[in-house]
Amino acid sequence: MSPSGPPPPPGTSGNAAAPAGRRHTFRSVAPVLALCWLAVFFDGMDVNVYGAVMPHLLDDPGLRLTPGTAGTIGSWTTFGMLIGALGTGTLTDWLGRRPVLVTSVLLFSAGSAVCALSGTAAPFGAGRFLAGLGLGGLMPLCLSVVLEFAPPRRAALATGLLMTSYHAGGMAATGLGLALAPTLGWRWVFWAGVLPAVIAAPLLLRLLPESPGVLLARGRTAEADAVADRYGLPRPAPADAPAHGPKGRLDAVRALFRPGVRRATPLLWLASFAGLLLVYGVSTWLPQMMRAAGYGLTSSVSFLLVINAGGIVGMLIAGRTADRYGPVKVSALWFLLTAAGALLLGARLPLALTYVVVAVTGVWLFSAQVMVYAAADRVYPAAQRATGLGWVTGIGRTGAVVGPWLGGALAASGNDRLGFTAFASAGLLGALAIGLVPLARRTGRPAATPSPAPAGAE
Template sequence: MYAVLALCWLVVFFDGLDVTVYGAVMPYMLDDPAFGFDASAAGRIGSWTTFGMLIGALTAGNTTDWLGRRAVLVWCVLLFSAGSGVCALAGDPTQFGAGRFLAGLGLGGLMPICLTVVAEFSPPRRMALATGVLMTAYHAGGMAATGLGLALAPDHGWRWPFAAGALPALIAVPLLLRHLPESPGVLYAQGRFEQARATAERYGLPAPSAKDAPAPGAAGRLRAVRALVAPGRRLATPLLWAASFCGLLLVYGISTWLPQLMRSAGYGLSTSVSLLMVINAGGIVGMLVAGRVADRFGAVRVAACWFLLTAGGLALLATGPSLAFTYGVVAFTGIWLFSASTMVYAVAGRFYPGADRAAGLGWVTGVGRLGAVVSPWLGGVLVSRGLGSGGFLVFALGAVLGAVAVVLVPAVAATRRRHDDDRAARRNPGGAATAGGKPAGRSYFSRQNSSIG
């Protein structure tokens, strides 16, 4: 498991670097008169990036079951590396936006695949912790991007940090091709039964079977999507989408616009950019804390609490505290903000069984990307209208809505379970049970519901 986690960690590190570098160098791009960049264009291009992520996440979540985790992940890395190279060479905002869209296609597919791979190779009782450890990479990459922005942009221009985004193609791709194992479930679905069993044995996993394997072909992809809104999931799946939307609204809104929001609130340029590093440092701590706490108390409880704590931190920033207090609030807000959305993924990882997990996580992250699409545009509107600190209250509202959505997931699942049990009781007045002693009407998630709360 550790080798798999390390490889996925490296890839997500580059993801965090590429996403955060835009916010880190944006003040320098806005101050570059030759490039013709303004706050409105910055928000619009940020939305292009996240729209590309939406397409990438929805596409990869299904094609990875068909073509294999490793192959699709490699293509995702190559896409976002190429996009970063286009951004470094762009001659105008339109070319730059095309590069960000291309990078978004790769970045969007990368995250659900890495989350799925880590979930597949992790012990069930350590899934939330493994997810949290994986997502520390995003914030380590975010800190590296901020460091690159501070080190390179003032003296050498904003293009050099984007040029660093081409490194994953040279570093990560060879390692993935050589060392990342294919999912036993995918191998089983492809008819490679001996290789599937050997991989499972090597990594201490249960022997794969038909129920763990995604259905083959285009019909299988369609079945996987329909399964997300089947009875037992019809209400819970949209709630997971809503929670992911709110989480990524916060993550991408704050990652992109924190420096500019702080500048609008009266802070200096270097201070505003350095706060981006502080919030990502808090994010690393938060991932480790959230994963351990969620494995003990349940990912739903932790996600909801973290969303509410995020709302409180953002509300404090809206009051315009002193500089020293601001650093503390930003650090603690980072602890809650980023790991709240990650715990939504942990909930989804336990919600969907193995055969549907890649599609489920793909759609949770993909629909959630709509929040990432909206947030750069929203931040641009807030900054262009001079709302300054008041903009933090808008994002705080999103955190409250995220808490409500994730809390309702086990509630609606429990309601469905009671409905199924009542229907089974009406069909079997004598209390007959199926083989294995489980009530006849209960779905997979009905039986697993208690593990996510």
């Protein structure tokens, strides 16, 4: 980088432009986005399958699940996700993106098989915990890969496109629950969760490129340059490479609290906590809450399909809007709209109107959380991206633990409908936390070296 030139924005390389003849566009990185889309599709299917079959699990006398136990098992899943997310961010800088991503897919597929074979609650919960370990690692990895390969000015759109797959997977889980569980039983729905090991893992192992930054950090410069040239990326500079070795991984975590980001980091964690409490609380308990509100079983499960359909639309809207106005503003507004939608769902509305409110709430709910990830990409530079996203998603998983547990606790006490108020409160908390990130970045910079936030970061 020339001393007289401006520094590159976080998330971009300081090296020369990509070689002539290969432009860095969505088309050039479409294969990477497609592979990660497939992986996250199965992630969304596995996460949502528990909520999709929840009424059938509670009605199965063999499992002897109570609402409280079911909520606890949901929290075991998300506790496994917390461990997976926190460990993955540093493991992937050491072992590489591709092998850790494939391992994540194999783990949650194995967890689904354990659930399908379980006869009592204890092994079923162990299967969900195992699945959580894989699910927790997959999301930050796919986000990191897509953000590394995507054109910098389209990072939020790329994130939104990737996350449409999560909701497509959620819709697939609901469809499987509606089609298989009433006639063949809930176990067949979990057997479908073994498909990622058969379909996605071989494709990822064969076709997904390794991160140029990780290759450079491991001394494989020629391979790093070849991957960058193939996909139209700038060749990685040493500043883009994650620190190597145990000390380097510890330094990567410490860098999350360096001047300029040290006050933004806990706010991103808090926003992620609120967002994931909403995502996993609603995904697990929406059918049961709607059933308690007086809707029929089929309608209650169908609401999960509708809210995920709204989520797909929301990702496309949020991605384009955030690239123009900044992910922080979009996330804060989306959190507020989610809170309003949750309060409306607590009212007993006509069925047709309820479907509309559920769909519109889905537009805001899921993409509010995803724009937290897009904001994190603009806060942390390339070398800290995987670690930063891993900790944002990992700490946020505490919200994913609390969400299912909270829904189960309210259901066990006969207060299912209070869940809507609790989720609305989480939306307000998320809006406040993410909305304060720009102020935290400005006040957290050293006074002697002020620098403006990257364009669109706010």
